[in-house]
Amino acid sequence: LLSKRLQAVASYIPKGSVLADIGSDHAYLPCYAILNGLSKEAVAGEVNEGPFRSAVQQVKKSGLQEEISVRKGNGLEVISPNEVNVITIAGMGGQLIRDILKEDQTKLEGVERLILQPNVAAHLLREWLWKNGWRLIAEVILEEDGKIYEILVSEKGQSDSLYTEDTQANLIFGPYLKSERNEAFQRKWTYEHNKRKHVLNEMKKGSKYENNEKIQDLLKEIKLIEEVLNWQD
Numbered sequence: 001l002l003s004k005r006l007q008a009v010a011s012y013i014p015k016g017s018v019l020a021d022i023g024s025d026h027a028y029l030p031c032y033a034i035l036n037g038l039s040k041e042a043v044a045g046e047v048n049e050g051p052f053r054s055a056v057q058q059v060k061k062s063g064l065q066e067e068i069s070v071r072k073g074n075g076l077e078v079i080s081p082n083e084v085n086v087i088t089i090a091g092m093g094g095q096l097i098r099d100i101l102k103e104d105q106t107k108l109e110g111v112e113r114l115i116l117q118p119n120v121a122a123h124l125l126r127e128w129l130w131k132n133g134w135r136l137i138a139e140v141i142l143e144e145d146g147k148i149y150e151i152l153v154s155e156k157g158q159s160d161s162l163y164t165e166d167t168q169a170n171l172i173f174g175p176y177l178k179s180e181r182n183e184a185f186q187r188k189w190t191y192e193h194n195k196r197k198h199v200l201n202e203m204k205k206g207s208k209y210e211n212n213e214k215i216q217d218l219l220k221e222i223k224l225i226e227e228v229l230n231w232q233d
């Protein structure tokens with residue numbers, strides 16, 4: 001059975017799609033997408049030998065060699081332009097996912113939807129999507145085994161008006177997540193708030209408290225988090 005996290009990713013794969021799952025590891029996601037009638041064909045991309053072999057084995061074990069092509073290579077290198085219409089990239093840092101997307105833009109030709117699950121630094125992805133003509137159509141935040149994950153679903157299209165107001169907060173917290181403010185969201189940002197408070201206290205103990213830019217930044221972030229969590233009186 002797929003993890004709650006990957007199931008949430010899979011729930012945004014449209015029926016009849018041709019999928020590329022980049023950094024697929026065991027290829028659980030493309031196997032699930034084919035077995036559940038979401039995708040008709042898929043590519044599982046892996047850059048590392050160990051995970052590549054796991055993917056080959058899992059695809060064979062599931063009897064899906066006809067439907068899933070397991071390929072070894074870096075990022076989008078494993079697909080051709082117009083080969084797939086949906087790309088999933090999950091379980092990596094936001095910066096790495098962004099770098100994979102920006103490395104070779106021709107590979108995004110024909111891609112209609114990106115489903116991205118950054119473990120950290122989702123704001124870097126939101127910013128890249130926004131500046132490169134991808135609009136955010138949905139976001140998910142969920143907790144599994146004590147960890148909190150974010151999923152960004154994006155479609156090629158006109159410029160995204162979600163960011164025209166309150167840009168910074170939207171990029172950091174996510175425009176959908178921040179208006180929904182579910183339990184996982186509150187937990188994440190309460191934790192991030194505490195973390196910053198702690199750093200701030202440690203810095204106050206030091207001698208360079210005044211005039212410190214880092215402290216000003218921390219104070220700004222703390223205030224922003226308090227505003228979003230509605231802790232203002």
Ligand code: SAM
Nearest residue numbers: 022023024025046047048051073074075090091
């Ligand atoms: N996508 C799966 C998931 O969400 O459960 C696996 C996540 S695993 C933590 C990250 C995988 O990405 C690893 O198997 C790693 O080898 C692969 N990876 C890292 N950088 C990559 C790149 N540039 N191109 C392709 N795969 C990459």
